[in-house]
Structure formats: structure tokens, C-alpha cells
Amino acid sequence: MQTAEIQAKLLDRLTRIAPDIDPRRIVADQDFRDQFDFDSMDALHFAVAVSEAFGIPIPDSDTGQLTSLQKAVDFVQARLASKA
């Protein structure tokens, strides 16, 4: 899967779990917590959404890798590559 495709899918999921976010204002490498006041519930919702969208398991220890859009793209890419 191409990076752009992964990013588009992640953006779609992000705005579904957090409909109060304007997707065009997302800065890819900025922490969600600083950008959108993400809390632990948001972080968990995002992990669930990523897991469902790409069919990859996300161990609890890995949720810390999903803290920005760029980190999430990198994480998904790495997981899909190791799955293939």
C-alpha cells in the first residue's frame, strides 16, 4: 500500500473518531496531544481504528507509536511490510 493511501485512510479514520477535528489543519509530524488535546480515550479510539482499518494487531506496548499522523503512517507501513 502506498504512503499516500495509508495517510488518506488514517485521516479518514481520525476524523471519524474525532469529528471535531478539521482534517486539513493536521500537521503530520506534530503530536496529536499538542495539536488536538488528544487524551487517553482518543489515543485508544485511534489505535482501535488503525487496527480495524489495516487488519493489524496493535499490542498495548505499541500504542505509544501512534502519537502523530507521520508516526502512524510509519508504524502501519512497517507492520504491513512485515506481514507481506
Next chain:
Amino acid sequence: MRIEFRLPSLGADMDSALLTAWLKKPGDPIAHGEPIVTVETAKGLIDVEAYENGRVVDLIVEPGTTVPVGAVLAHLEVEHPSPTAASAPPRPDATPAVAAAQPSEALPPREAFLPSEAGKPPPSTPSATPRPSAGHPRVSPAARRRAQELGLSQDLLEQSAAGAILHVADVEQLAATRAVTGSAAAAAPDPRIAMRAAIGAAMARAKREIPHYYLGQAVDFGAARDWLARYNAGVPVQDRLIEAVLIAKAVALAAARFEGFNGRFSDGRFEPATAVHAGVAIALRGGGLVAPAVLDADRKDLPTLMRDFSALVTRVRAGRMRSGEFAAATITLTSLGADGADVLYPIINPPQVAIVGAGAVREQAVVRDGQLAIRPTLTLALAADHRVTDGRAGSRFLRAIAELLQHPDTL
């Protein structure tokens, strides 16, 4: 029997609301707990639910109209009307903030305390993804703000949504295809200002009327954190729990045992609640705070509590709430989360009599068994009402919460 269905007060911070959509039409049957009408308040969109079983006779107020609390919205034919139900009289003599602060007058007290016993508890949504329900046009809060900037009217948004959720891109597309006059933007108040004003009114009333006392308690969070890590390692991501849910359950269990902290103060006296409906403060990204209740929080196991809490947060942040959740809270928990301050000194949400504030869990040097140790520490702060309890009772209440958190497997 025919009754008047009036706009209830949905919190200490509401004096009027904009009627946005009827969810029923004349002749439609209604059941207790079923949404009848959607109103927009400073908190966002709230579905106002029926208090009785029956049917709709006629609708009085047109969508797009702003009406005061207590205004007659419709007439209903009901089976067993409760004396103080939706037919509660308005209070034209009172100031808006005070009139708005009497949810117990607009709701049958027993049912307000025990909504889930009388019919439909809000269904829990296992998925974190908000689903549009049939007949509920929805606009995301970000899209709503953008629509306001672009001068699109509420009516136009609702028509265009047609059951789907409108996002920012949809709103911009809509604006591009419409000749916009800009008059709607000029007429509509900024929701962020309205939210701040509503919070200000409620908190000013709380500080004015409630003689608060404050207590703090450092809680060793090691056992809770270890238990949570083990639990979360053994379940798939969608079944994981967060720290706030453990704290909420401990507060709810303690609230069930200490009645002076669970209930409401109205008409000069304290009315203890028979159930624990835990209000949870939820921050909104556009700014502001709402505190709807997770019903029967003391009786739900942790996975159920997590699901309900999760669904509530999702719905509230999508700008969709239910009237029962606002009238129901018997005590509130407000939690700052991992990047918050060490201690949160909360303000009681009237007419409740207690609120627990949870700071961030921090590694702290503490004395344990006569030795210095570094432990994850949670500082809880209780604000309680001196008309009902005093510091000794408050200390016992806080210690009970701390003790419960030492045994997370029993929560």
C-alpha cells in the same frame, strides 16, 4: 391524559435552546426514554427524551425557533403522567442562570435519579466510530464552525446532511455551490462564546451558593497501573481499559457507600440518590467542557463501564447528547489525564454536592514501610458541600476511593 411537553433545563448553565428538528410527528407513539426533539444548546445538540409512554398530539414550536426553558414544545397524550414531568411550569420570575439551574423541577425526581430502571438505558456502542441514526441529520462540530464562518444557515446544513454526517469538506462544497448572503453568519452567535458564558454562569452559581470545602489525598497508583497493564496485554485493542475508568469505578463504588456525596441539593435540603450516575467531565476540542452521566456506574463491570464511557465521549465530541444524561448525574469525576497538572481542585456542578478531581499520575518519592520508594502517585481532590457533609466525612470518602484503587481486581 393530555400533557404539555416543555423544554426541560439540561443543566445549571442553560436558559434557552434552539429547536433544530422534530424526531416525531403528530400521531407517532412514544416510549419512555425515546428522543422526541433535538435542541441545540451551548453544549451542542441534545436529544430531549420522553418521560412517559403515549403518543404525540401536536407540535407547537417550529424548527429554527429559540425557546426558553419551560416553553411548551408539544402536546402529548400519555398513560400515566408524573406530577412534575415535562409539564413543569416555567419560572419567568427567576434570573436565567437560576431558572436554568433547577433540573430536578423539570424532571420527575425518581426517574431523574433512576432513568435506566424505567425503560431504555442509552445503548452502549462497542465501536468507537459514531454512527448516524436514521432521521438524525448530523454535522460535525468542526464542520459546524466552518459553516458559521461561511455563513451557511442551520436549515441548509440539516437539509443537506440527509442522515449522513457532514464534515468540513462537505460544508465547503456546499458553500461553493450556494449563493451565500452572509446574513446567517451575522445572526448566529459564536458557539464558543456561548459555551464559555454557559460554563461561567454555572460555575459562578456554584461558587455563590455552595459552601465548598476541599480535601486532597495522595493515592498509590502502582497496583492499579500494574493490574491495568496486565489486563490490557491480554485483550485485543478494542477491549482495553484506560486509567480514568478504574478511577471512575472506584469513585462510584465509594459514592454508593457514602450518601452525603451522592445526590442533589434542592429547595434547601439534600436529597440522597438511590443510584450512582457518575458525571464525567469531557473536554471539547473547540473549547469548553460538558459533564454528562454514565448511568449506574457503581453496578457496571469495568468492560461495560469502559464501553459506555467510550460511547459517551464519542457522542459528546460529535456534538450529540441525550437529555437524560444531563439531568441524571449524582456526583461528578473530572480527570486531567497523563499530561495534566498534579492536582485539580474542582468546582461542584449544581445541584450535585460533590466532585472528585484527578490529577495526572506521577512518579513520586514516598515513604513506604519506613523506606523511601518511588511510586506512581495519583492525587485526588474532593470538593464537597458543607451544607451536607464536613471534612471528616470527606476524608473517609476519599480514603475509601484510595483503598478501592489498591484492589483493582475487585473493581
